[in-house]
Amino acid sequence: MSYIKSKKKLEQGGIDRVYFLHGTQTFLMEDITQQVIAKAAVEQENVITYSLLDTPLELAVEEAETFPFFGGKKIVIVQDFFFVTSQKPEGKIEHDLSRLERYLTSPLPESILLLVSPYEKLDERKKITKALKEHAAVVDCAPFDAKMTEEWLEDQAREKGFQFSGRGKEHLLERVGPQLLLLASEIEKLALYVGENGQVDEDVVALLVARSLEQDVFALLDLAVKQQAHEALLLYHDLLKKKEEPLKLLVLIARQLRIYYQVKELTRRAYSQKQMAAQLKLHPYVVKLASQQAGRFEDRQLLTLLKQCADTDYAIKSGKVDKVLGVELLLLKLASASIQHA
Known part of the structure; x- marks a missing residue:
């Protein structure tokens, strides 16, 4: 059961x-x-x-x-x-x-x-x-798939006496990710804010819920993929102000691009998102988001960007480029690759 x-x-x-x-x-x-x-x-x-x-x-x-x-x-x-x-x-x-x-x-x-x-x-x-x-x-008590996660969120909202708007629920997942313990903590906060019979929409989530670092990196890539290079750079510098290390951000960017490539490959093999999640040892919601983004790139572009991540890492560690500038240039290349594919 x-x-x-x-x-x-x-x-x-x-x-x-x-x-x-x-x-x-x-x-x-x-x-x-x-x-x-x-x-x-x-x-x-x-x-x-x-x-x-x-x-x-x-x-x-x-x-x-x-x-x-x-x-x-x-x-x-x-x-x-x-x-x-x-x-x-x-x-x-x-x-x-x-x-x-x-x-x-x-x-x-x-x-x-x-x-x-x-x-x-x-x-x-x-x-x-x-x-x-x-x-x-x-x-x-295995990890939820995307459908079960949304059903669990609805149950939690009913227990606390409020409702989610459709976009409010999605935005909460985008900000926090699928970690149930963190979601439960944020739901407590949202319930207190909107009160009995209140509604949690996208604006309420944006006001009260901070993104995790992984979700910030996903948002960073999302902005670049949508050709919003200026906004991507603004978010990148916001992360730097929060004392996030550029090399750490670089590793997370490379990881996300690698997931895009793997999802594209498994899609070609007719894997379902549930099968992909099991194969890649990822939460189904992460696979769902990656599937939505991966189609914006061709395989060769993703491989090129992954190589550029490795080259950027080497250039920073060998002192050939400043670490802040190196990741900035990488984000611009990412936006450029998306524009070419579009």
Whole structure:
């Protein structure tokens, strides 16, 4: 079950006895955990957390099998649940996995067991993986694709009592990127500003939300690609005033151009954006933005610009050109390449 579906089920009062949370988005895992605690109305003294890196699994299961000392319900959280992967953590602690397998078939009604597996891939062949899929509420906490990110933003807005305009939501993603933890922080700020039943549009986002460095670099390239060389140079000098290092900006520019080239190549091979994201190990939203820009360049132009990035890097480091001027010239070449293609 996806994170979003799991959260909706919790909001409607549906609480399972065993949860298996897996994936690399620890923010989502923590959010589901806190939702379970809140919906089950469990007192903090009845929330017990273990890590399998320093505690045998059977001790955690024994805790789940024990009636809550203070009455009500008990939540047992098991962190670093690595049995569903091919990973073998360091340490000599032995675990009795059969104890958990027996518990899954008949969990204590007064306990809620959360097994947290912050790993990218599951080993589907393992017996315990199959048992969890059969007996537990499985919550996929993998990175969102673009559609799920937008759906999550809408859910967050509803929870906070405001609405996004279409462009407001897009502009927030453009400024912050797909990092959910940062987005959640910005949503809190936006909600306070617009108030109950308010609307967050592009102007509100521009007023309150600062771009990340990666998004600034994307905006820098976007301006150059759109032949707005003057605006691109103004943004570049704004970044310099913020003490950003020209060589660091150069590296990020080269990275973005490399993504454009890779996206063009994978598009020719009929890869979907989701497949591209998996292949390049990028968030789908990053691939979506790159796909929109990559078509403005021919392959040879991108390869030429990448070579110019390398030449600029060498010229700066060898003292042949000033670093500020070197990146300025590169931005002008980028705008020129876009003009030629247009």
